[in-house]
Amino acid sequence: MAMLKFQTVGRDSFFTKLDFRPKLLMIVVISIIAFVWENPIMVGALAILIIVSCLLVGVRWSYIRTILLIMLPFYIILLLTHGFFNVDQVKTILGVKELKPMVVIPDNWWLIGGGTITWEGFFYGITIIFKTLCLTLIIPLGIFTTEVDNMIVGMVRSKIPYKIAFIFSSTLRFFPLLFQEIQNIIEAQRLRGLAMEKMGPVKRVRVYSKVAIPLILGAMVKSQQLEVVLQSKAFSGDSDRTYIHQSILHRLDWILIAVFLLFFIVSLVLYVGFGIGKFFSPV
Numbered sequence: 001m002a003m004l005k006f007q008t009v010g011r012d013s014f015f016t017k018l019d020f021r022p023k024l025l026m027i028v029v030i031s032i033i034a035f036v037w038e039n040p041i042m043v044g045a046l047a048i049l050i051i052v053s054c055l056l057v058g059v060r061w062s063y064i065r066t067i068l069l070i071m072l073p074f075y076i077i078l079l080l081t082h083g084f085f086n087v088d089q090v091k092t093i094l095g096v097k098e099l100k101p102m103v104v105i106p107d108n109w110w111l112i113g114g115g116t117i118t119w120e121g122f123f124y125g126i127t128i129i130f131k132t133l134c135l136t137l138i139i140p141l142g143i144f145t146t147e148v149d150n151m152i153v154g155m156v157r158s159k160i161p162y163k164i165a166f167i168f169s170s171t172l173r174f175f176p177l178l179f180q181e182i183q184n185i186i187e188a189q190r191l192r193g194l195a196m197e198k199m200g201p202v203k204r205v206r207v208y209s210k211v212a213i214p215l216i217l218g219a220m221v222k223s224q225q226l227e228v229v230l231q232s233k234a235f236s237g238d239s240d241r242t243y244i245h246q247s248i249l250h251r252l253d254w255i256l257i258a259v260f261l262l263f264f265i266v267s268l269v270l271y272v273g274f275g276i277g278k279f280f281s282p283v
Helices: 020-036 040-057 061-084 088-094 119-143 148-157 162-191 201-232 251-274
Strands: 101-104 116-118
Touching: 020 040, 020 119, 020 148, 020 251, 040 061, 040 119, 061 116, 061 119, 088 119, 101 119, 116 119, 148 162, 162 201
Parallel strands: none
Antiparallel strands: 101 116
8 A cells, every 4th residue: 555645746847946035934824814804805815725726736636625515514614603792792893783684584484593604794704714714725735845954954044943843744644654554554454354334323433432542652653763863863943954955045945935925925014004904895
């Protein structure tokens, strides 16, 4: 069985050849802007732009679709909770005393009778959904298109402590091992006559829950082995060391850094000075 790789881009592009530092700046800027903006149209446009960018640089659609399917129940809950219950916060943001009803539940309905879904709460829920999409998909856009070794060097060149960069890279390398361990455990259960294809969703959840114990024990063993290896090599975490891979900023890297810095400054000025980006702003 082939070992899973953390880098999941389907092809090389100009983005995969970039230094990690402009990608790291992109992740920080987009995350802050997505957190600050409250306008559903602007945050939605930003989320769509990130999805299109992921597809253009080679992130597989199957990964994006999986994220959307996994998050779908959570998104439905967000719409219902904000539509029904998030009244005071939306009133405070808009500075109004009453919200416009979207759907009024009849009083004779069990448990939810008399409830009201407001337009403002519904759109605020959509805004939160787009925010989570931006924060969820901007990470693979920067990380999946970068080799782990280049990522470490780029983080160190960005003045991030080497220990933090090493922990981050070790975590990225650890995930494929965990996925491989899960596959090995499931394959062992298949050899013992466990037919996963014939099981319903509830039974599958029970089977996967039983995988957790050997998976945790295996992860603890691997972490202890890693600790022994680091101690045997006298790991100090000092960034003053040699690196096989080089991290050099080329012209396109500097252009992207300037573009993201300009986007960050302009967005904050428009938000603070003119209210563009706020909930139900002119844009």
